[in-house]
Amino acid sequence: xxxxxxxxxxxxxxxxxxxxxxxxxxxxxxxxxxxxxxxxxxxxxxxxxxxxxxxxxxxxxxxxxxxxxxxxxxxxxxxxxxxxxxxxxxxxxxxxxxxxxxxxxxxxxxxxxxxxxxxxxxxxxxxxxxxxxxxxxxxxxxxxxxxxxxxxxxxxxxxxxxxxxxxxxxxxxxxxxxxxxxxxxxxxxxxxxxxxxxxxxxxxxxxxxxxxxxxxxxxxxxxxxxxxxxxxxxxxxxxxxxxxxxxxxxxxxxxxxxxxxxxxxxxxxxxxxxxxxxxxxxxxxxxxxxxxxxxxxxxxxxxxxxxxxxxxxxxxxxxxxxxxxxxxxxxxxxxxxxxxxxxxxxxxxxxxxxxxxxxxxxxxxxxxxxxxxxx
Amino acid sequence: xxxxxxxxxxxxxxxxxxxxxxxxxxxxxxxxxxxxxxxxxxxxxxxxxxxxxxxxxxxxxxxxxxxxxxxxxxxxxxxxxxxxxxxxxxxxxxxxxxxxxxxxxxxxxxxxxxxxxxxxxxxxxxxxxxxxxxxxxxxxxxxxxxxxxxxxxxxxxxxxxxxxxxxxxxxxxxxxxxxxxxxxxxxxxxxxxxxxxxxxxxxxxxxxxxxxxxxxxxxxxxxxxxxxxxxxxxxxxxxxxxxxxxxxxxxxxxxxxxxxxx
Numbered sequence: 001x002x003x004x005x006x007x008x009x010x011x012x013x014x015x016x017x018x019x020x021x022x023x024x025x026x027x028x029x030x031x032x033x034x035x036x037x038x039x040x041x042x043x044x045x046x047x048x049x050x051x052x053x054x055x056x057x058x059x060x061x062x063x064x065x066x067x068x069x070x071x072x073x074x075x076x077x078x079x080x081x082x083x084x085x086x087x088x089x090x091x092x093x094x095x096x097x098x099x100x101x102x103x104x105x106x107x108x109x110x111x112x113x114x115x116x117x118x119x120x121x122x123x124x125x126x127x128x129x130x131x132x133x134x135x136x137x138x139x140x141x142x143x144x145x146x147x148x149x150x151x152x153x154x155x156x157x158x159x160x161x162x163x164x165x166x167x168x169x170x171x172x173x174x175x176x177x178x179x180x181x182x183x184x185x186x187x188x189x190x191x192x193x194x195x196x197x198x199x200x201x202x203x204x205x206x207x208x209x210x211x212x213x214x215x216x217x218x219x220x221x222x223x224x225x226x227x228x229x230x231x232x233x234x235x236x237x238x239x240x241x242x243x244x245x246x247x248x249x250x251x252x253x254x255x256x257x258x259x260x261x262x263x264x265x266x267x268x269x270x271x272x273x274x275x276x277x278x279x280x281x282x283x284x285x286x287x288x289x290x291x292x293x294x295x296x297x298x299x300x301x302x303x304x305x306x307x308x309x310x311x312x313x314x315x316x317x318x319x320x321x322x323x324x325x326x327x328x329x330x331x332x333x334x335x336x337x338x339x340x341x342x343x344x345x346x347x348x349x350x351x352x353x354x355x356x357x358x359x360x361x362x363x364x365x366x367x368x369x370x371x372x373x374x375x
Numbered sequence: 376x377x378x379x380x381x382x383x384x385x386x387x388x389x390x391x392x393x394x395x396x397x398x399x400x401x402x403x404x405x406x407x408x409x410x411x412x413x414x415x416x417x418x419x420x421x422x423x424x425x426x427x428x429x430x431x432x433x434x435x436x437x438x439x440x441x442x443x444x445x446x447x448x449x450x451x452x453x454x455x456x457x458x459x460x461x462x463x464x465x466x467x468x469x470x471x472x473x474x475x476x477x478x479x480x481x482x483x484x485x486x487x488x489x490x491x492x493x494x495x496x497x498x499x500x501x502x503x504x505x506x507x508x509x510x511x512x513x514x515x516x517x518x519x520x521x522x523x524x525x526x527x528x529x530x531x532x533x534x535x536x537x538x539x540x541x542x543x544x545x546x547x548x549x550x551x552x553x554x555x556x557x558x559x560x561x562x563x564x565x566x567x568x569x570x571x572x573x574x575x576x577x578x579x580x581x582x583x584x585x586x587x588x589x590x591x592x593x594x595x596x597x598x599x600x601x602x603x604x605x606x607x608x609x610x611x612x613x614x615x616x617x618x619x620x621x622x623x624x625x626x627x628x629x630x631x632x633x634x635x636x637x
Contacts, residue, residue: 070541090544097545103538107560116556117546168546 006199007047008220011235021046021204022067022172027076028228029062036062037073038228049198049205051215054225055251060208061100063225064174067206068097081171096170100177102161104149110136110160111145117168135163138197155186162194166201175207179214191217212252216240224248245375249296256302256341257373258295262287269367276337280312281370294373299344301369304331304355309364317341319359331355333363396619403612410607420613430598430614437578437595440509444516445573449566451517452524452573457554459525460532461540475529478522487586490515494587507589515587516580520573527572527633531565532558568629575625578618 012018020043029037037059044050052060065071069090078085118128139159179187216236223233232244243249260274270283317333331343407414504510543553581596
């Protein structure tokens with residue numbers, strides 16, 4: 001199918017000797033006194049689909065604009081494919097960008113929009129037109145060549161914008177919220193389309209998104225950003241299963257957080273005192289008694305039962321709310337200490353006598369399900 | 376009882392605004408030699424008007440000045456608007472963006488007087504412009520026309536999505552190329568309406584022109600004004616009707632173009 005080595009399979013970031021394709025070193029950007037991007041260093045490898053994930057105003061878009069050359073960083077350097085990008089204008093960089101607003105040229109037809117980059121490169125008109133036609137079929141828009149942007153739907157505009165940004169076969173494609181303006185169903189379809197195109201062409205993608213589900217689906221690796229800094233970089237599974245801070249745990253997926261301090265730190269077990277009593281977790285090297293920390297437990301790791309549970313952690317509580325979502329149900333369980341726990345459980349078929357409102361229940365989870373977060 | 380805006384009120388308003396102009400237009404078709412006495416319909420005064428060499432010369436001068444000054448104002452005003460909207464932090468930008476509306480609100484007498492003083496002292500210092508006439512009127516009209524164009528283009532530019540221009544830059548177009556390929560076609564309606572505005576204002580101007588004009592360079596409004604001081608002759612009505620026609624076409628076109636989405 002494809003002769004490119006897929007970064008998704010090779011996982012070059014696990015290899016210490018691998019040469020990064022994009023090297024971001026100590027990039028900062030100040031707007032007045034405010035640091036939009038604060039000392040970010042990042043290595044991105046060839047063929048990756050890297051997601052920059054964060055809430056609005058976390059600096060992810062600014063970082064993308066610095067990569068594209070629209071913003072000059074206040075400090076730091078960027079290298080793309082071994083070339084230093086300092087002082088290289090946006091029109092001379094080996095990158096292309098797909099804009100959140102799509103930024104199609106309103107006075108040009110679809111065809112002219114897509115061919116624009118090639119014609120600026122000095123490609124002959126006939127070649128540009130044939131490559132444009134190929135690109136149109138790649139994004140499944142054959143027959144739309146002569147339309148004007150205002151005659152297209154949101155999804156079609158999105159694909160024109162993608163085709164236009166890919167036509168010059170950039171080494172690096174930057175995508176700013178590429179699916180942000182699409183409705184949910186179209187977004188899900190387009191996600192897989194984006195992965196297919198990325199793998200077919202072997203282009204390195206850097207995607208900015210605020211949607212954690214999108215980031216999980218698309219990316220080889222995710223960089224979580226907060227207040228201008230990269231908080232954690234890792235594969236989607238790493239980020240979800242071993243978040244390194246309360247912020248990341250809370251931002252990716254939903255989570256229950258207990259604040260507490262270490263009671264006993266033995267080599268085989270650790271006990272943490274919280275407002276809900278003692279919680280058992282896997283020991284973490286270097287932790288001493290009285291150390292303050294957070295325990296995070298994912299809702300799907302918690303079991304719910306009418307009888308006490310034979311697990312490392314088991315607590316009584318009262319069901320306050322049940323939300324039926326079809327494949328699963330979300331329960332809100334009030335514990336005796338006053339904290340409310342979110343528990344999700346898969347629904348069986350024709351379940352008799354399911355747990356419901358105002359029922360006294362027990363929640364429980366294993367010691368490995370307690371994620372210990374220091375920050 | 377609630378006060379309502381009735382068609383009668385609208386009619387009264389229109390009469391208040393346009394009644395004098397309408398009577399002027401009607402009297403331009405008056406047969407009688409006396410301006411205030413109705414003597415039946417005729418196109419006589421239009422014929423007399425076109426036979427009057429002094430008025431024809433003045434009209435030609437006014438049209439030339441209006442066309443050239445509007446064109447120059449569009450170029451300079453667009454450059455100014457680009458600097459104000461698209462270029463990040465430029466030293467003195469705040470001051471410039473405040474001063475741009477100066478010619479719009481400053482009394483014509485003051486603009487005229489200050490330009491006259493400027494031209495006189497420039498002539499004394501560098502010998503240019505030698506005397507006052509066509510060139511000085513042109514420069515004066517470019518000055519205030521530019522401010523109007525800049526305001527019109529500025530509003531269009533700030534409505535425009537910056538990322539469209541960035542996209543072109545990103546696809547390898549040089550900044551100059553981006554301006555001609557993307558920005559210019561998108562602001563064309565604003566340029567046309569700015570041009571028409573500057574053209575009409577230049578055609579209308581009496582006060583500033585009177586200050587900076589010299590012998591042999593009398594614009595149409597100046598000729599009309601001097602004729603009227605000796606008594607209103609009916610051919611002036613005909614001329615005024617024609618000016619009303621040209622100006623209305625200009626203003627209406629400008630308004631339509633401004634409303635049109637890019």
